[in-house]
Amino acid sequence: xxxxxxxxxxxxxxxxxxxxxxxxxxxxxxxxxxxxxxxxxxxxxxxxxxxxxxxxxxxxxxxxxxxxxxxxxxxxxxxxxxxxxxxxxxxxxxxxxxxxxxxxxxxxxxxxxxxxxxxxxxxxxxxxxxxxxxxxxxxxxxxxxxxxxxxxxxxxxxxxxxxxxxxxxxxxxxxxxxxxxxxxxxxxxxxxxxxxxxxxxxxxxxxxxxxxxxxxxxxxxxxxxxxxxxxxxxxxxxxxxxxxxxxxxxxxxxxxxxxxxxxxxxxxxxxxxxxxxxxxxxxxxxxxxxxxxxxxxxxxxxxxxxxxxxxxxxxxxxxxxxxxxxxxxxxxxxxxxxxxxxxxxxxxxxxxxxxxxxxxxxxxxxxxxxxxxxxxxxxxxxxxxxxxxxxxxxxxxxxxxxxxxxxxxxxxxxxxxxxxxxxxxxxxxxxxxxxxxxx
Amino acid sequence: xxxxxxxxxxxxxxxxxxxxxxxxxxxxxxxxxxxxxxxxxxxxxxxxxxxxxxxxxxxxxxxxxxxxxxxxxxxxxxxxxxxxxxxxxxxxxxxxxxxxxxxxxxxxxxxxxxxxxxxxxxxxxxxxxxxxxxxxxxxxxxxxxxxxxxxxxxxxxxxxxxxxxxxxxxxxxxxxxxxxxxxxxxxxxxxxxxxxxxxxxxxxxxxxxxxxxxxxxxxxxxxxxxxxxxxxxxxxxxxxxxxxxxxxxxxxxxxxxxxxxxxxxxxxxxxxxxxxxxxxxxxxxxxxxxxxxxxxxxxxxxxxxxxxxxxxxxxxxxxxxxxxxxxxxxxxxxxxxxxxxxxxxxxxxxxxxxxxxxxxxxxxxxxxxxxxxxxxxxxxxxxxxxxxxxxxxxxxxxxxxxxxxxxxxxxxxxxxxxxxxxxxxxxxxxxxxxxxxxx
Numbered sequence: 001x002x003x004x005x006x007x008x009x010x011x012x013x014x015x016x017x018x019x020x021x022x023x024x025x026x027x028x029x030x031x032x033x034x035x036x037x038x039x040x041x042x043x044x045x046x047x048x049x050x051x052x053x054x055x056x057x058x059x060x061x062x063x064x065x066x067x068x069x070x071x072x073x074x075x076x077x078x079x080x081x082x083x084x085x086x087x088x089x090x091x092x093x094x095x096x097x098x099x100x101x102x103x104x105x106x107x108x109x110x111x112x113x114x115x116x117x118x119x120x121x122x123x124x125x126x127x128x129x130x131x132x133x134x135x136x137x138x139x140x141x142x143x144x145x146x147x148x149x150x151x152x153x154x155x156x157x158x159x160x161x162x163x164x165x166x167x168x169x170x171x172x173x174x175x176x177x178x179x180x181x182x183x184x185x186x187x188x189x190x191x192x193x194x195x196x197x198x199x200x201x202x203x204x205x206x207x208x209x210x211x212x213x214x215x216x217x218x219x220x221x222x223x224x225x226x227x228x229x230x231x232x233x234x235x236x237x238x239x240x241x242x243x244x245x246x247x248x249x250x251x252x253x254x255x256x257x258x259x260x261x262x263x264x265x266x267x268x269x270x271x272x273x274x275x276x277x278x279x280x281x282x283x284x285x286x287x288x289x290x291x292x293x294x295x296x297x298x299x300x301x302x303x304x305x306x307x308x309x310x311x312x313x314x315x316x317x318x319x320x321x322x323x324x325x326x327x328x329x330x331x332x333x334x335x336x337x338x339x340x341x342x343x344x345x346x347x348x349x350x351x352x353x354x355x356x357x358x359x360x361x362x363x364x365x366x367x368x369x370x371x372x373x374x375x376x377x378x379x380x381x382x383x384x385x386x387x388x389x390x391x392x393x394x395x396x397x398x399x400x401x402x403x404x405x406x407x408x409x410x411x412x413x414x415x416x417x418x419x420x421x422x423x424x425x426x427x428x429x430x431x432x433x434x435x436x437x438x439x
Numbered sequence: 440x441x442x443x444x445x446x447x448x449x450x451x452x453x454x455x456x457x458x459x460x461x462x463x464x465x466x467x468x469x470x471x472x473x474x475x476x477x478x479x480x481x482x483x484x485x486x487x488x489x490x491x492x493x494x495x496x497x498x499x500x501x502x503x504x505x506x507x508x509x510x511x512x513x514x515x516x517x518x519x520x521x522x523x524x525x526x527x528x529x530x531x532x533x534x535x536x537x538x539x540x541x542x543x544x545x546x547x548x549x550x551x552x553x554x555x556x557x558x559x560x561x562x563x564x565x566x567x568x569x570x571x572x573x574x575x576x577x578x579x580x581x582x583x584x585x586x587x588x589x590x591x592x593x594x595x596x597x598x599x600x601x602x603x604x605x606x607x608x609x610x611x612x613x614x615x616x617x618x619x620x621x622x623x624x625x626x627x628x629x630x631x632x633x634x635x636x637x638x639x640x641x642x643x644x645x646x647x648x649x650x651x652x653x654x655x656x657x658x659x660x661x662x663x664x665x666x667x668x669x670x671x672x673x674x675x676x677x678x679x680x681x682x683x684x685x686x687x688x689x690x691x692x693x694x695x696x697x698x699x700x701x702x703x704x705x706x707x708x709x710x711x712x713x714x715x716x717x718x719x720x721x722x723x724x725x726x727x728x729x730x731x732x733x734x735x736x737x738x739x740x741x742x743x744x745x746x747x748x749x750x751x752x753x754x755x756x757x758x759x760x761x762x763x764x765x766x767x768x769x770x771x772x773x774x775x776x777x778x779x780x781x782x783x784x785x786x787x788x789x790x791x792x793x794x795x796x797x798x799x800x801x802x803x804x805x806x807x808x809x810x811x812x813x814x815x816x817x818x819x820x821x822x823x824x825x826x827x828x829x830x831x832x833x834x835x836x837x838x839x840x841x842x843x844x845x846x847x848x849x850x851x852x853x854x855x856x857x858x859x860x861x862x863x864x865x866x867x868x869x870x871x872x873x874x875x876x877x878x
Contacts, residue, residue, distance in 0.1 A: 011483035037817035044450035102834030139820035378476035395541030
């Protein structure tokens, strides 16, 4: 036999078992989005290079996959590239279709994206993103609603999580207050690493990045804030009292937390002043969600951006959104092991095993009737040995096997075998339906 | 404002309204596939060029989109291409994962494919395919099951269709019988056009393609066959009596039709000896489905192939499958106009319109409770004029608006406005839930 075929590195095939779990995750998330009135859109896999270039920084530009028509000469620059995320195509969509859209526009989008990253464990060149955003309003109700969505999704998936919350305006206030307003990026990049490298290394890095010793000293009480969210907000509020933007950030955060309380959020929500995330386009709240029982980093994140559509010539549209990391959520569920999908709608409920051609016809008639009752039914297509047919049922996790021989046909019954309990009994059509529907 | 951004030609954005209909079509089809025990898989958007090249003929090779990493030099031949159909990736999947698969393998797959075709009305460079196949058995029960699936899908979608049926073995038998066994491709390509160009032009083309006048004369009675399927099968059976393969084709077709009768197929199934379709890999039954009330060509098609995995070094795996043309099905539904989705699960059921900040908080608490009852609820995020908020409800086809002012809060009610009937009434939380759940 020739060499086995394969697929490009960094890409994956999804088997029926994978798909069962992925569909379960996606449909759980979709159901929650719909409860909140979000509307689904899809954009093309390929976008014009003019849409993509310069939107993801220099590093991002290098990770774009470019697409060549056969018509294009090899040395021509390709005019199209594969979708790199769902945010830039969404901004492009809003600007392109602004006349058709009734703002505020609540949209969600679940599609694959492609990045020419070096493949490694947990990092793929093709992966799904699952984004939910509201654009066209700066109301903080939207932030609270996204927190509710996070809680709802992970409670339905039985994943215990903590939501970390920050605000870009607080970060700006900090930079201003310690006398380094132009160093906000450097400060956040450094303090974002506090968990990983510790306070001393962070301080070293701050000096390397050009902060004065005085500024670093002033930053220390902020890095050491502790206590409840209320206590932290009181403390940072006092520290930033002289900064208008910082004070605004504190107020916004208080309001979001009070709305969360209003709607009875139960998951831990923690004010985390070291949280930065893709700071460059966030302008208000910043979110990050971490699983409590699995060490895997962030599984969902997002924030408010005040000028995303500005890059396409439509300024002044504020928005806020979060993105669920499907692949990591899958890994969390996979790690938690004890995971089973309740009421799995994708598994065959009964398979007919027929001992001859007449039995097959009889089975097909029964199967037809059972499907009309909404039951998921297979008829083994070949007249094969019983052992082979039962082996198929077993390999496909089909619990019930309806065995049909001439006796069963004569009495208008089937011999129903329970592959888990090992029992078997003769049943009529109505008994079979009742049995399967009650499981 | 800068020039509006756009998307590559031949690609499309799907709006919320488009997605509602597309999701409805896809979930209808998926539900039917699951009733028959088919399992979903997904394959990567990009395949190795070695997997794709030479599988779609010379024309197909030219229509492949090639993918360049930024790491690749412009003059290097790209090693990856975009998926061109779902059949070749499926064959690749079966061979690559053969040790994990329990045959017969019943799979379905719903994913976009890409072709660098010249874009025109109804032809896109990115479009969805929706394929269902059984591989690893040559049982004709599978053909019958596919016919059942076709009937089920289109009856659920309320599209009246006719299924056209032929068999590659009958076509081979015809070529043999008229003395031109090596001309089977030429014969079928020509007679495939009978509907469009008429019998005289077909006969001219047959001569041009190198058939003798004698062969063309012998073909005439076959082209003029009419009557019921039974009558046609009797006639062609007699004409092909001297051809072993032709006789086999007639027998297979009889058996498939008898199974269709057994399970009570009600849609018209018509034996169509001029049906050929991608003849090169079909070896048995050939299917094509046409809408009866819209002129749009084939909306679903497929057939049996005995050696699809042979191209990847795994011979002897027989399979049969069909592909639903989602875009054309969408166009049919769009043309039929009177089309509405029953029990649409993606539309918001009630939106809260609040006249101030306290009213917003009250609305968010109510919304939270309603969503726990499974209702789809929005809270308008801004404290805006009533007219603006009602305009949003209207633009988003939300029937019920719950208006909250200080009086409603005082009495623990909302003023519920029916945007269709124009009526409004004060209702309690339980009354509101009951009203929405009963709609």
